[in-house]
Every structure is written in structure tokens, then in C-alpha cells.
Amino acid sequence: MTKDARDILIDCCVEFISLVSSEANDIMERESKKTISPEHVGDALKELGFPEYVQEVLATAGDQKEQLKSREKKTSKMDQSGLSQEELEAKQRELFQMATDKYNQGPAE
The missing domain is CATH 1.20.5 (Single alpha-helices involved in coiled-coils or other helix-helix interfaces)
Structure with missing residues (x-):
């Protein structure tokens, strides 16, 4: 992959994340919440026409939540x-x- 192609791909990824984040933020504000939740991201993906990503995003968010819980239980070095x-x-x-x-x-x- 050429440097130009890689740079364009990175720019597209950044733009996609910004778009989803902005939409999730709008949804969060409409619901009078203070924190963007995984469900807000899922709803944003649906509204933006990417419903096929929702299940994987929510599953990954759940996995991350479980990992954080298990880390909290461990004692530190x-x-x-x-x-x-x-x-x-x-x-x-x-x-x-x-x-x-x-x-x-x-x-x-």
C-alpha cells in the first residue's frame, strides 16, 4: 500500500469515527444524558445507515466492560x-x- 493510499485510509477512518461520535453525542443530548453509552453509539450507527455494525460494537463494548471488571478485582503489584x-x-x-x-x-x- 502506498503512503498516499494509507493516508487516505486513515483520514477516512478518522472521519467515520468523528461522524459516529458526533451522532452519538447528539443522541445522548436528546436523551438528557451526560455520558455517551454503547447504546448511543449503536443508535448512531443505525441512524447513519450502518446497522450491520451494531451487534459487533455492542458485543465488543460488553467484552471491554467485563475486562475492566476483572481488572478491578485484581490486586496491584x-x-x-x-x-x-x-x-x-x-x-x-x-x-x-x-x-x-x-x-x-x-x-x-
């Missing part, structure tokens, strides 16, 4: 470390200092 906030900060300073020292030494020969 910081919590898993068993170290206090002060110990973690000291370790971070030590790692930054090691990286700075390595950078200042220059490339290995």
Missing part, C-alpha cells in the same frame, strides 16, 4: 509486594539512580 509506601519509594529512587548511573556511563564497548 504494589499491594502484592508487601512493602510499605516508604519502602516502595526508596526502591524506586534506587532504581532511578541505577538507571541514571548506567546512562551516565555511556555505551558499553
